[in-house]
Amino acid sequence: MYRSCLTNLHICKANCCKNGVWVDAQEAQEIERLVLASPELADLHGKVLWSEEDEDPDYFPSGKGVGTALQTPDGPCIFLGSDYKCRIYKFRPHFCADYPMMHPVASSTKPILIDNMFESMPECIYHDMLRATQKSIEEEKAEAGKASSS
Numbered sequence: 434m435y436r437s438c439l440t441n442l443h444i445c446k447a448n449c450c451k452n453g454v455w456v457d458a459q460e461a462q463e464i465e466r467l468v469l470a471s472p473e474l475a476d477l478h479g480k481v482l483w484s485e486e487d488e489d490p491d492y493f494p495s496g497k498g499v500g501t502a503l504q505t506p507d508g509p510c511i512f513l514g515s516d517y518k519c520r521i522y523k524f525r526p527h528f529c530a531d532y533p534m535m536h537p538v539a540s541s542t543k544p545i546l547i548d549n550m551f552e553s554m555p556e557c558i559y560h561d562m563l564r565a566t567q568k569s570i571e572e573e574k575a576e577a578g579k580a581s582s583s
Contacts, residue, residue: 437558438558439518441556441557441558442516442517442518443517444556445551445554445556445557445558446517447509447513447517447518447519448551448554448557449532449533449550449551449557450508450509450510450512450513450517450519450529451507451508451509451510452503452508452509452510453484453500453501453502453503453508453509453510453511454500454501454510454526454528454529455487455493455498455499455500455528456483456498456499456500456501456526456527456528457493457494457495457497457498457527458486458493458495458496458497458498458499459494459495460526460527461482461483461499461526463524464482464521464524464525464526465482465483467521467524468482468521474520474521477511477512477520480502480511481502482501482502482511482512483499483500483501483502484499484500484501484502484503485499485500486498486499486500487499487500501526512525532548533548533550533558533559533562534548535548549563
């Protein structure tokens with residue numbers, strides 16, 4: 434049976450959220466606007482939500498990215514709740530929504546990758562995702578082989 438992140442949080446404790454994420458600066462502004470408009474996130478109002486800045490026009494559409502702030506120097510992401518769930522899930526960063534899929538820069542010809550950051554952690558759904566992707570690639574190759582031999 435497929436294990437989703439939500440059903441696995443009690444085991445992995447949202448380890449992928451430990452270090453926060455990088456977000457396009459414009460996306461960060463929208464997230465901050467939504468946080469400030471959310472009464473249930475009042476404890477975040479007035480807090481620093483973004484920690485670092487990086488200029489990278491190849492990776493961030495606006496040319497600049499920012500990192501999410503951490504709750505302590507050792508993490509986790511400021512938006513992670515004590516129940517290991519994302520408190521801004523409805524408007525979480527695109528990176529988080531797509532994770533563990535990793536999109537290469539726009540100018541790259543490389544396909545989408547699966548982040549292997551937690552390869553050594555069998556409790557992470559990375560392993561399910563990787564197996565499903567490999568199975569899909571193998572099935573696609575088999576279908577292509579059948580089509581070419583016809």
